[in-house]
Each structure stands twice: as structure tokens, then as C-alpha cells.
Amino acid sequence: MRILLVLLFTLTATPLWAAQPFTPEQEVRIKALIRETLIANPDILEQSINAWQQQANEAQGKQLNQFIAANKKILYEDPGSPRFGAAKPVLTIVLFTDYNCPFCKIFDPLLEKLVQEYPQVAVVLKPLPFKGESSVTSARVALTLWQQHPDQFMAFHQRLMAKKGFHDASSIASAQKTTGVTPVESSEQSLNVLRSNLKLAEQLGVQGTPATLIGDQMVPGAISYEQLEAIVKQQLAQAEK
Template sequence: MKKLFSTITLVAAATATAPSSLQAAPLDADQQQQVRELIRSTLVENPDILVEAINELRNRELQAQEDARKASLEAKKDELFNTPGDPFIGNPKGKLAMVYFADYNCGFCKRQDPVLEQMVKQYPDLKVIYKELPVLGETSREAAELVLAAHANHPDIYQKLHQRLMSKPGGHDSASIAAALKAEGLDAEALKKKVDTNIRAKVDNNIRLASELGIRGTPAMVFADEVLGGFTNAEQLSEKIKSRLN
């Protein structure tokens, strides 16, 4: 390793002390071969150098990804937290807002939902904004559109309907979606006629927004400065919320 550093130092020194009007002569073929051999032997004798280099590259890539995500969060802040008509639970004027991307066919979302309901009870200054993200097939999209249509026309029913759809084990089909609607006094066929271009656009915008934030699945929870991908248990989520409220 010392040999490698010595060679690099000598080359750098020779370049630095050369007259500014002259260009440093390139290494000839023999010198290039000597440098290659020296680097090779150094890496063979000290393989940790390569491991350190790979780790450093990986760390830089992760940092670049994190920086890009934070910049994206800042740029999309209004879309995330101030989109008119988004369903929510908790305090409408809470000090802390969190966006929740979910799919009614997602098993982990079915586990995440009760945790979020627990959080809004535990933290009166928390607002949880729902963004339907149908990524698990046609019935995910069907459920998302019908739920949003129900919210637009019967906002008082939304939370009960959401909970009912999430409480069913496994995935949904059209019959189970219709049954959930019926249980809340709604007719699926009548509601389908109210799924207009605005509702379809809202779902499409949710999908686009999630993609732009690097979200590839559900559940996902988004604070103004962080994206939590996958299921997050009550203890972990509570710490995230508490640290931002304090």
C-alpha cells in the first residue's frame, strides 16, 4: 500500500512542479505497465482496500438517493399534504401530517391500518391523509375508485367503509367489494356511475406521485422529511411521530 501511495505521490509531485507552460509527459507503455502491476499487487496483498472502496461507493450512492428523495419530498409537499378532497383521520388542523398510501388487497396494509388508528388516538395533533394506491390488480383499482366515489358523495361513510374493506382477510373480488358497500347502505352499481374523470385522475395522480417518490409498494407512510416503506409497527411509528411533535 505504501508503494502505491509513493508512486501516486511522485507522479502528482512531478505534475505539480512542472512549468505551467509545459504539459506533463504521459507515461510510456512500460511505465503504465509498472503502475498496473503495482496497483494489482497492492490490491492482492491488501484486499481490504477494495472492500473499503466498494463500501464507500455504496455509501455515496445511498446518500445520493436520500438527497434526491428529500428534494423530491420538498418539491411534492403541496401534492402530498394539501390536495383538496383527500380523505383523512385525526386532527384536521394537527401540527403533524402524515400521508398513507394503501391498497385494499394488501395484507400488510390490513395490519398497518389499526396501528394508524391507534396513533391518531394517542397523538391528538396528528393528521393521517389517505391516498389510495391500487397496485395489486384490477380489483384494487375498482375498490379505490368506488371508495373515493363514496367519499365524494357520502363523506361520513368513508372511514367505516375503509375499515370494512381493510378488515377482510385476503384479497377482494367485485362481489366482496359490493358486499362491503351494501353493508354501509351503498349500492355498487349506482356508485360506479359516480366514478367520474376526477376520481380516475385522483387515483392516477396517486400512482404517479408514489412513483416519483420512489414508492414501489404498499403500505407506505410519508412525512415531510421521510418515506417509510413497508409495515411499521406501533412502537417504531410512535417514535417517528413523537420526535416530530416534540
């Protein structure tokens, strides 16, 4: 591997102003040596890729930790964001979700199961209106209900998540009626919360829902309960050190 690195360094690291151009024969020989080295040591390329990937992951993790440290209040303590689970959590999970997202509807019950099995964990919900106007409407009604009647939120949230397909005015009204919650008019604050959620999602590089911030890991997509639990156990162990 050292031979390959030396050859690559020779080709790329010498300043143009100081270097004498290689002759065609030298270039052919250098390329041949690189090829021979790779053939004789096929693991070199994989090792190099793995090392690069590790460096990239470490840099990304450092940036994420810096962002979390600078935005703890809005991520974890925003009174306008619904939450469930532990009142004084060891670990707080942030879920970016959408009431029209089919994968969110699959993943959401896993988080409810998680907080039952791990009473030291809390979940903060950050609705995102990624899937059209009814995503905005359903999220605003849910957020307003949380702001005005937080004790009624969870039943309504679960009902919205239980519906297959997209919501409309009729399905939202039906969810209110079925759960017996107090009818609310969408507040201006709910719109501000959605705007804040969109800004956070953009800064975190969220491309779709669900997306879950678990400790110092940003997890895209609807993972299995086993995967979720493994990450949570790891993050709890770090938090409890």
C-alpha cells in the same frame, strides 16, 4: 487508508492523454500494495462502503425534500384524498395503499392506533390499484364515498381493509351494506385521483404497497408499530423545533 486512496487515484485519476502506461512490473506491484493495504487494514473497505452509502442517502434525502417542497399541495392538501387524524396536524403522513394488499391490511390499523396516541398527527390516504381490476373498483368506490359523504368513509374503509383476500363486486357491495353507507356510483373524479396517485407513486419510486411518506422519510413495506412510532417521534421533534 490514505495509502490505498493514493494508489487508487494513481490508477484512475490521471488523464489518459497525459499518462505514461505502467509497465507490467509496476502494475503487479501496485496491485500487490493495494492487496497488502487491505489485508493490513481490513476495515478500510467497510469504511469506504459506509461513506459511499451515507453520501447516497444524503443525495436521495435531498431529492426527496425537493420533491416534497414542490408537491406539497397534491401530497397533503388534495381534497380528493381521504384523511383522518388531526384537523391541524403538526405532522402529516401520506400512505400509499391498496385494498387488495395483505400487508396493507396489517399496517392500516397501526396508523389508526398512531393517530389516537398522537393527536397532532394526520394521515392522508393515496389508494393505488396495484393488484388488478378489483383494486381499481374498490378504490374508486371508497374515493367517491369520501368525495360525497366524507363522514361515512372511515367505516367503509375499515371494512374493506378487514376483508382477507381480494375484493370483488360482491364483497364491495357487502361492505357498503354492512356499514350502512350511502350507495354511490364511482365518479370520474375518483379515477382522476387514482391517476394522480399513480403519478406521485412513480415519481417517489414506490414499487409496492404499503409505502409511507413520514416527514422526510419514504418508508417501504409494513413496518412494526415500534418502528413506526420511532420514526414519527423523530419527525415530530424536527417539525416542532
